[in-house]
Amino acid sequence: MSDELSMKEDRVWQTMGLSDEEYERIRELLGRDPNYVELGMFSVMWSEHCSYKNTRAVLRGLPTQGPQVLQGPGENAGIVDVGDGLAVVFKIESHNHPSAVEPYQGAATGVGGIIRDIFTMGARPIASLDSLWLGDLSSPRARRLFSGIVAGISGYGNAVGIPTVGGQTVFHASYESNPLVNAMCVGVMRHEDIKRGAATGIGNSVMVIGSTTGRDGIHGATFASADLTDEAIERKSAVQVGDPFREKLLLEACLELVARGCVLGIQDMGAAGLTCSSCEMASRGGTGMIIDLDRVPRRETGMTPYEVMLSESQERMLLVPVPGREKEVREVLVKWGLEAVVVGEVTADGMVTLTEGGAVVAQVPAKALADDAPVYHRESSKPEYVERLAAFDTTGVPACTDPGGALLRLIGSPSVASKRWIWEQYDHQVGAGTVIGPGSDAAVVRLPGSKRGVALSTDCNSRYCYLNPRLGAAHAVAEGARNVACTGARPLAVTNCQNFGNPYKPEVFWQFREAIAGMSEACRALGTPVTGGNVSLANEDGETAIRPTPVIGMVGVMDDVELRVPMGFAAEGDIVMVLGATRDEIGASEYLAVVHGVEAGQVPALDLEAEGRLCRLLATAARDGLVRSAHDISEGGLAVALAECAIAGSIGATLRIGSDGGDGGLAPDRFLFSESAARAVVTLEQSRLDEFLALAAGLSVPATTLGRVGGDRLCVEFVGAAGTGMRAGAGAWRRLDVGVDALRAAYEEAIPCAMQG
Amino acid sequence: MKLGIVVFPGSNCDRDVQTAARAAGYDADFIWHTDTSVDGFDCLALPGGFSYGDYLRTAAIARFSPVMEAVARYAALGRPVIGICNGFQVLLEAGLLPGAMLRNTSCKFVCKPQRVRVEVAPARTPFTLKLRPGQVITLPIAHGEGNYYVDSETLEELELGGQVVFRYCDESGELTAGSCPNGSLGNIAGICNKAGNVLGMMPHPERAAEDILGGADGRLLFDSVAQWVQGGGRIVG
Numbered sequence: 004m005s006d007e008l009s010m011k012e013d014r015v016w017q018t019m020g021l022s023d024e025e026y027e028r029i030r031e032l033l034g035r036d037p038n039y040v041e042l043g044m045f046s047v048m049w050s051e052h053c054s055y056k057n058t059r060a061v062l063r064g065l066p067t068q069g070p071q072v073l074q075g076p077g078e079n080a081g082i083v084d085v086g087d088g089l090a091v092v093f094k095i096e097s098h099n100h101p102s103a104v105e106p107y108q109g110a111a112t113g114v115g116g117i118i119r120d121i122f123t124m125g126a127r128p129i130a131s132l133d134s135l136w137l138g139d140l141s142s143p144r145a146r147r148l149f150s151g152i153v154a155g156i157s158g159y160g161n162a163v164g165i166p167t168v169g170g171q172t173v174f175h176a177s178y179e180s181n182p183l184v185n186a187m188c189v190g191v192m193r194h195e196d197i198k199r200g201a202a203t204g205i206g207n208s209v210m211v212i213g214s215t216t217g218r219d220g221i222h223g224a225t226f227a228s229a230d231l232t233d234e235a236i237e238r239k240s241a242v243q244v245g246d247p248f249r250e251k252l253l254l255e256a257c258l259e260l261v262a263r264g265c266v267l268g269i270q271d272m273g274a275a276g277l278t279c280s281s282c283e284m285a286s287r288g289g290t291g292m293i294i295d296l297d298r299v300p301r302r303e304t305g306m307t308p309y310e311v312m313l314s315e316s317q318e319r320m321l322l323v324p325v326p327g328r329e330k331e332v333r334e335v336l337v338k339w340g341l342e343a344v345v346v347g348e349v350t351a352d353g354m355v356t357l358t359e360g361g362a363v364v365a366q367v368p369a370k371a372l373a374d375d376a377p378v379y380h381r382e383s384s385k386p387e388y389v390e391r392l393a394a395f396d397t398t399g400v401p402a403c404t405d406p407g408g409a410l411l412r413l414i415g416s417p418s419v420a421s422k423r424w425i426w427e428q429y430d431h432q433v434g435a436g437t438v439i440g441p442g443s444d445a446a447v448v449r450l451p452g453s454k455r456g457v458a459l460s461t462d463c464n465s466r467y468c469y470l471n472p473r474l475g476a477a478h479a480v481a482e483g484a485r486n487v488a489c490t491g492a493r494p495l496a497v498t499n500c501q502n503f504g505n506p507y508k509p510e511v512f513w514q515f516r517e518a519i520a521g522m523s524e525a526c527r528a529l530g531t532p533v534t535g536g537n538v539s540l541a542n543e544d545g546e547t548a549i550r551p552t553p554v555i556g557m558v559g560v561m562d563d564v565e566l567r568v569p570m571g572f573a574a575e576g577d578i579v580m581v582l583g584a585t586r587d588e589i590g591a592s593e594y595l596a597v598v599h600g601v602e603a604g605q606v607p608a609l610d611l612e613a614e615g616r617l618c619r620l621l622a623t624a625a626r627d628g629l630v631r632s633a634h635d636i637s638e639g640g641l642a643v644a645l646a647e648c649a650i651a652g653s654i655g656a657t658l659r660i661g662s663d664g665g666d667g668g669l670a671p672d673r674f675l676f677s678e679s680a681a682r683a684v685v686t687l688e689q690s691r692l693d694e695f696l697a698l699a700a701g702l703s704v705p706a707t708t709l710g711r712v713g714g715d716r717l718c719v720e721f722v723g724a725a726g727t728g729m730r731a732g733a734g735a736w737r738r739l740d741v742g743v744d745a746l747r748a749a750y751e752e753a754i755p756c757a758m759q760g
Numbered sequence: 761m762k763l764g765i766v767v768f769p770g771s772n773c774d775r776d777v778q779t780a781a782r783a784a785g786y787d788a789d790f791i792w793h794t795d796t797s798v799d800g801f802d803c804l805a806l807p808g809g810f811s812y813g814d815y816l817r818t819a820a821i822a823r824f825s826p827v828m829e830a831v832a833r834y835a836a837l838g839r840p841v842i843g844i845c846n847g848f849q850v851l852l853e854a855g856l857l858p859g860a861m862l863r864n865t866s867c868k869f870v871c872k873p874q875r876v877r878v879e880v881a882p883a884r885t886p887f888t889l890k891l892r893p894g895q896v897i898t899l900p901i902a903h904g905e906g907n908y909y910v911d912s913e914t915l916e917e918l919e920l921g922g923q924v925v926f927r928y929c930d931e932s933g934e935l936t937a938g939s940c941p942n943g944s945l946g947n948i949a950g951i952c953n954k955a956g957n958v959l960g961m962m963p964h965p966e967r968a969a970e971d972i973l974g975g976a977d978g979r980l981l982f983d984s985v986a987q988w989v990q991g992g993g994r995i996v997g
Contacts, residue, residue: 429871
């Protein structure tokens with residue numbers, strides 16, 4: 004065919020993102036030249052987004068096993084057992100490039116895609132979280148992207164009726180041209196209702212259900228796998244358009260199909276649309292599939308087979324129904340105002356065969372598309388900056404002379420400040436299950452028909468990950484575990500979203516490899532296996548890469564949501580304690596960055612054993628009703644944690660440091676702003692103190708009494724021998740004293756003010 | 761009491777209303793939007809959500825759902841009907857209550873706990889028996905178009921007729937501009953028809969029906985209508 008000849012001459016595969024070697028490999032697998040449709044199918048399935056060809060070898064190091072794991076990586080979402088016959092389904096996924104180009108639709112369809120991944124498994128989605136990373140808010144572009152992304156998440160999530168209960172938002176110049184939108188969704192179901200994306204039973208029908216197919220999102224997966232250059236930004240047609248109303252209908256229809264027992268196998272049509280869903284379902288089932296493209300419902304006329312196969316039109320599913328139930332499936336979909344059409348059947352030949360007008364237009368082994376993408380071992384080399392920045396000596400940092408001012412600056416910096424401006428735009432309550440909402444360490448959602456609840460958090464400190472990817476990624480896991488443990492939950496498992504720059508750059512690949520190693524180590528130590536996630540590479544504008552951002556989505560479980568622990572100080576007179584040891588660790592800290600303008604130094608050390616013991620202490624203390632509040636200590640150290648407890652509880656505290664050596668001999672600023680890991684602030688009633696101290700001692704967790712809750716000021720005084728580590732000139736203050744109202748004002752007004760700018 | 765919850769395509773608080781009713785000890789079942797009968801229910805609820813996606817104008821399409829004729833007949837008999845959030849918007853579009861909703865003045869969706877002042881005597885509606893005039897309760901709001909608007913003549917009618925049931929207020933019950941989350945005329949959060957049996961409100965009582973969800977003030981509305989039903993559709997004790 005002349006078409007194929009010119010294809011070869013023009014090396015069309017290159018424009019589709021395939022290398023010459025990859026093209027040769029496709030020829031070998033097929034035993035002939037691929038036609039244009041087939042080449043398009045390979046190009047999307049072999050994109051990094053779908054195949055993980057650059058990262059798969061490294062990702063194999065992640066721990067994925069555990070008694071709680073019902074479904075590990077490789078399906079639409081991971082599943083863990085939470086007891087009472089209930090299973091929790093969860094996954095996080097990026098929608099970074101679409102959000103950079105079309106912030107509203109990019110973020111909205113990111114939310115839509117991850118929600119579908121959850122109900123595809125047969126679960127009812129009960130919560131969403133979003134981890135957002137944007138440029139500095141002083142930039143108009145960052146503000147525009149920020150507004151659009153938040154509006155998109157709000158517009159989609161609110162309409163579908165799934166509460167957006169948490170997440171994180173960080174601002175840093177490295178995300179200026181390439182923001183990150185990582186959306187996580189969590190669902191619940193009974194064990195027996197679990198559905199998988201496999202096409203089984205030769206001769207069984209294959210149905211397309213949900214929305215129609217249009218030209219939107221063609222080559223979205225390829226777009227997502229390349230650098231975000233100006234040229235790429237022109238490719239706006241690669242961004243899909245979301246319809247949350249149809250998603251809501253599809254959600255209810257799918258859950259009704261599951262409840263009626265009509266579903267044998269089902270898969271969302273997300274990235275790479277019909278191509279991905281057909282070859283993955285066939286490959287998992289060890290089968291093939293023949294699809295008559297003429298029967299696929301369209302929303303546009305004149306679409307070619309290539310366009311139908313590569314469309315990423317949203318709100319569609321590929322379904323293999325239980326034989327004989329096709330009519331019932333159609334009735335359910337029609338009831339919900341959607342389409343359901345038998346488009347083909349499951350075959351024994353292992354091929355994905357596509358026909359149009361009775362003629363075969365493409366025929367490719369399902370396994371070749373889904374599983375036989377090349378695996379690359381990319382070159383990796385340690386970037387020059389790592390040693391240089393790690394060598395920064397924090398002993399030379401001048402002592403803080405105005406602790407109150409430093410604290411106000413910290414809690415008023417957008418990354419630390421209240422995210423109320425964001426989450427008040429999200430319906431975080433729909434579903435009547437949110438028992439701890441946004442603005443806490445972790446959100447807690449109760450499980451319907453059970454006393455149990457899940458605690459959910461997303462975490463990453465990308466400054467740590469930039470300075471030390473291995474340690475930084477381990478910190479992300481540890482902080483996630485600590486966050487869910489603070490609410491009283493046991494950390495159970497994680498999903499992850501690996502956001503990095505261009506993997507062809509050895510320095511970027513080194514960051515990735517190191518981060519995965521650190522994450523693996525932490526997940527193993529804390530007993531929280533990885534059940535899935537997503538890799539997003541090429542997050543750069545052609546020159547500068549984002550900081551490495553391996554985001555962790557942590558899921559914990561508690562047996563009784565009545566015993567959940569809030570973050571804020573609860574009552575006057577309660578004892579305030581700090582758990583864990585504070586060391587001189589202001590390297591890589593928020594304090595160093597915000598107050599001294601330095602992003603360097605050693606990332607705080609991490610003792611994973613100590614993290615595990617702290618988590619056990621927090622969960623046990625909650626179960627026994629010993630603590631009245633608990634809050635993780637992370638960015639900004641003890642000072643920021645105390646301020647957040649005071650703001651959340653609308654009550655102050657009077658604390659005296661050092662009467663029993665709790666300062667570890669550190670200078671006051673080091674003690675207050677150090678980001679030593681494995682720490683938390685808890686409060687408890689005097690009457691429970693002995694019991695709590697015994698529990699802490701049994702788990703070898705240092706527990707130091709600081710003072711008591713009360714008043715309308717946060718007052719921290721260094722007494723006796725405390726602060727003896729102070730250097731000359733630092734002795735000017737031994738007391739931090741700030742009104743809770745002033746703290747609240749700085750905390751609450753930072754983002755609204757920046758957005759008016 | 762048996763509550764009937766009308767489910768439109770895109771309703772998303774239907775299950776929450778059921779959860780709240782059941783937590784309060786009442787029976788609650790769904791009515792599909794194509795049903796033409798609402799027999800067997802003691803009270804009807806039109807829940808929140810985004811009926812038909814609310815793409816055209818909130819609730820503009822839902823009013824044409826077949827079930828709405830039955831809802832109108834039910835309301836005309838003086839039986840209790842409550843529309844919450846999108847359900848309120850449906851009642852407005854259907855003409856069962858006067859006025860319309862504009863976008864919030866902030867042009868943003870807003871979800872937060874909101875203080876609301878009770879404006880009517882307990883017996884004014886079946887839903888307020890357990891509330892007292894001037895009482896300040898806290899109910900969550902969650903909407904992008906809750907900016908109530910009506911022409912001045914009708915507004916005066918509403919005011920004089922005691923049809924304004926709830927107003928947004930601050931902690932002490934004052935009707936400040938800062939305490940109005942959406943720009944509604946007269947801080948209006950909820951209104952009833954002349955007879956009092958049809959109530960529309962933007963705040964979500966079903967989201968505040970259990971202490972574990974952050975408050976139980978909303979339960980008072982469920983308990984009120986249950987008491988009303990128990991008394992045979994009259995006001996009792």
